[in-house]
Amino acid sequence: MNAASLPTGLVAGRMRRSDRERVMVTPEGIALPLTLASRGTRFGALVLDLIFIGLLMLVTTVALVSVAGGTAVFAASEGEGGNAARALEFLAVLWIAAMFLFRNAYFLFFELGPRGATPGKRITGIRIAARDGGRLSAEMVIARNLLRDIELFLPLVFLASASDGGDMGAAGLVAAAWFLIFALFPFFNKDRLRAGDFIAGSWVVEAPKRKLEAVMSAAGAASAAGAQQAPPAYRFGEAELSVYGEFELQTLERVLREKRPDSLRQVYEAICKKIGWPPDKPIVGGGDERLFLECYYTQLRARLEAGMRMGKRKADKFG
Amino acid sequence: MSEVGAIERAALRSDRFRLAREGDWRRLEAIVSRMEKGRLRSLSDEDVQALPVLYRTVASSLSIARETSLDAATLAYLESLAQRAWFLVYGPRLTLLAWLRQFLGGGWSAAVRAIWLDVLIALAVMLAGVAVGWLLVASDVEWYHALVPGQFADARVPGASREVLHDTLFGNEGKNAMSTFAASLFSNNAQVSILAFALGFAFGLPTLMLLVHNTAVMGAMIWLYHGQGLTIDFLGWLAVHGTTELFAILLAGAAGLHIGRSMAFPGTRPVAQAAAEAGRRAATVMAGVVLMMVVAAVLEAFPRQLVDNTPGRFAIGGFMLMFWLVYFYALRPRRARSATAKGAPA
Numbered sequence: 001m002n003a004a005s006l007p008t009g010l011v012a013g014r015m016r017r018s019d020r021e022r023v024m025v026t027p028e029g030i031a032l033p034l035t036l037a038s039r040g041t042r043f044g045a046l047v048l049d050l051i052f053i054g055l056l057m058l059v060t061t062v063a064l065v066s067v068a069g070g071t072a073v074f075a076a077s078e079g080e081g082g083n084a085a086r087a088l089e090f091l092a093v094l095w096i097a098a099m100f101l102f103r104n105a106y107f108l109f110f111e112l113g114p115r116g117a118t119p120g121k122r123i124t125g126i127r128i129a130a131r132d133g134g135r136l137s138a139e140m141v142i143a144r145n146l147l148r149d150i151e152l153f154l155p156l157v158f159l160a161s162a163s164d165g166g167d168m169g170a171a172g173l174v175a176a177a178w179f180l181i182f183a184l185f186p187f188f189n190k191d192r193l194r195a196g197d198f199i200a201g202s203w204v205v206e207a208p209k210r211k212l213e214a215v216m217s218a219a220g221a222a223s224a225a226g227a228q229q230a231p232p233a234y235r236f237g238e239a240e241l242s243v244y245g246e247f248e249l250q251t252l253e254r255v256l257r258e259k260r261p262d263s264l265r266q267v268y269e270a271i272c273k274k275i276g277w278p279p280d281k282p283i284v285g286g287g288d289e290r291l292f293l294e295c296y297y298t299q300l301r302a303r304l305e306a307g308m309r310m311g312k313r314k315a316d317k318f319g
Numbered sequence: 320m321s322e323v324g325a326i327e328r329a330a331l332r333s334d335r336f337r338l339a340r341e342g343d344w345r346r347l348e349a350i351v352s353r354m355e356k357g358r359l360r361s362l363s364d365e366d367v368q369a370l371p372v373l374y375r376t377v378a379s380s381l382s383i384a385r386e387t388s389l390d391a392a393t394l395a396y397l398e399s400l401a402q403r404a405w406f407l408v409y410g411p412r413l414t415l416l417a418w419l420r421q422f423l424g425g426g427w428s429a430a431v432r433a434i435w436l437d438v439l440i441a442l443a444v445m446l447a448g449v450a451v452g453w454l455l456v457a458s459d460v461e462w463y464h465a466l467v468p469g470q471f472a473d474a475r476v477p478g479a480s481r482e483v484l485h486d487t488l489f490g491n492e493g494k495n496a497m498s499t500f501a502a503s504l505f506s507n508n509a510q511v512s513i514l515a516f517a518l519g520f521a522f523g524l525p526t527l528m529l530l531v532h533n534t535a536v537m538g539a540m541i542w543l544y545h546g547q548g549l550t551i552d553f554l555g556w557l558a559v560h561g562t563t564e565l566f567a568i569l570l571a572g573a574a575g576l577h578i579g580r581s582m583a584f585p586g587t588r589p590v591a592q593a594a595a596e597a598g599r600r601a602a603t604v605m606a607g608v609v610l611m612m613v614v615a616a617v618l619e620a621f622p623r624q625l626v627d628n629t630p631g632r633f634a635i636g637g638f639m640l641m642f643w644l645v646y647f648y649a650l651r652p653r654r655a656r657s658a659t660a661k662g663a664p665a
Binding site: 026027028030032033034092093096097099100104113114115116127129131132134135136137138139140142143146147149150154193195198199200201207208209210211212213215216246249250253254257298301302304305308309 | 330331332333334337338341344345348354355357375378379381382386387388389390391392393395396398399400401402403405406407409418502503505506509510513514516517518520578591592594595596597598599600601602603605606
């Protein structure tokens with residue numbers, strides 16, 4: 001019998017293993033999977049950060065200018081020229097220092113924190129990590145952010161001055177090509193490193209946060225019915241359980257957790273067709289798909305896990 | 320329902336395994352979440368001490384679950400939790416203050432010593448730059464305008480009288496707005512040195528060009544003052560902050576070169592690894608360079624304007640030079656020395 005495959009939308013999960021997956025081995029010898037952040041995500045994070053920096057600069061400038069204006073008015077009314085000049089000078093120093101810090105220390109400050117991510121990166125769910133699996137050190141964060149100067153700020157300044165003057169000679173074109181090398185650097189290596197990451201020995205990875213889902217075999221319709229064992233109608237035999245492997249099991253798990261009636265129905269029909277259910281028993285009425293699937297899931301998992309303990313694994317229905 | 324009841328009710332052995340350990344996992348998740356939000360103070364001492372233990376518990380749960388459980392959601396949860404905890408357990412442990420202490424107490428000077436070869440190369444390049452600037456202007460005065468940017472060439476142009484040039488060096492005590500001047504100098508110079516470092520990425524060549532260009536300006540100006548017999552006075556004027564600032568530029572250039580050199584000649588290591596090792600060493604140097612720029616800007620804005628005689632200026636500049644040399648090369652804490660031996664290139 002040809003396989004009645006699961007609906008195509010559900011199979012897509014298998015294709016998700018992309019070239020962004022990496023494995024990091026901890027000092028305890030446990031392999032942790034990492035997913036590199038996509039270039040688009042990182043660009044989005046950068047744009048967000050630049051907006052934040054721009055806002056910070058704007059707010060600081062407006063605040064200092066208004067304070068300076070107030071000081072000048074006060075000085076004019078009181079006639080205290082000397083003190084006011086000193087106060088204005090102090091404000092100017094403050095402004096220069098603030099601009100320098102926003103430009104250079106913003107990324108440093110946030111990436112050295114416990115999350116290893118700037119606000120833009122946090123929002124987009126990514127963080128930086130050491131490429132060799134070791135500790136992320138302050139030197140790495142400094143190195144990767146110093147390079148930002150030629151990757152980002154220099155081209156911006158250059159673009160601004162080019163659009164001002166309007167004359168882009170040969171030197172301008174060479175400079176543009178030079179900046180493009182850095183802008184496109186992440187496209188020319190398999191770890192999507194930008195020049196700063198390359199120098200620092202760091203990379204940008206996704207920082208997933210998952211909730212602990214409910215226990216499948218202890219919750220849901222099957223146990224809500226109060227039955228520790230599956231109802232006799234849903235006891236499956238060796239022949240019916242041996243058709244599927246781990247991949248199908250996990251697809252089924254996802255369908256059960258998502259609880260979408262139409263996909264439950266589809267999967268129910270696919271499995272019934274595949275295992276020839278019910279063989280000679282009366283057809284179970286509609287609305288019972290969930291109970292059927294939960295029972296099938298639990299028994300299939302029990303079978304596959306028992307196999308695992310014996311060192312026998314079945315990857316999928318073809319295995 | 321009670322916990323024990325739930326464990327008994329679970330039909331699968333792997334689910335019972337999970338239910339029995341869930342408490343530890345959730346506790347670790349709570350601790351990790353709070354630490355990630357930066358709310359360290361709200362954690363009890365017990366929780367902080369429990370973090371590494373819980374991390375290992377979760378890590379071992381993960382490796383057992385991988386061999387016994389087919390619950391994809393639980394595995395994904397454990398992987399993500401172990402990863403988050405790993406980042407905290409093995410994250411940057413140093414606070415900014417502790418890092419600064421380690422940095423100033425030997426880390427910086429060790430990094431400077433580790434790139435000694437690049438420092439020598441950069442020094443040679445800078446001296447060559449001065450000579451080139453001098454020779455170019457001496458052969459054709461028009462070069463002066465090509466080399467020296469407009470902001471310096473106000474009164475300091477070829478053909479200016481001795482008095483005019485003398486006035487640019489002395490008699491600025493009354494000048495206002497010196498702290499603004501210092502701040503903008505610092506901001507500008509720090510940015511230039513960051514640039515010199517960052518350009519090292521292209522195998523160090525642009526760094527060399529930047530060094531030559533900047534020191535050629537100096538060479539041209541020395542030539543100008545030499546023509547009016549003011550060489551010593553000019554050097555004194557320059558020395559106050561120049562010994563610090565030029566030293567910082569030297570280090571920034573050397574740091575850039577160090578990266579460029581390690582990428583061009585990685586030796587037996589892969590290029591990426593060589594670049595990363597050099598990059599971390601150079602970044603330490605660079606953090607110090609920014610610090611030196613602060614010192615240089617303060618020196619440039621205050622003592623240079625306030626001390627109005629050449630011997631005094633030489634004294635300050637000479638003292639600063641001695642200070643940096645002793646700090647970098649003479650004071651060697653025992654810890655830093657072993658670090659140098661381990662990380663020394665070439």
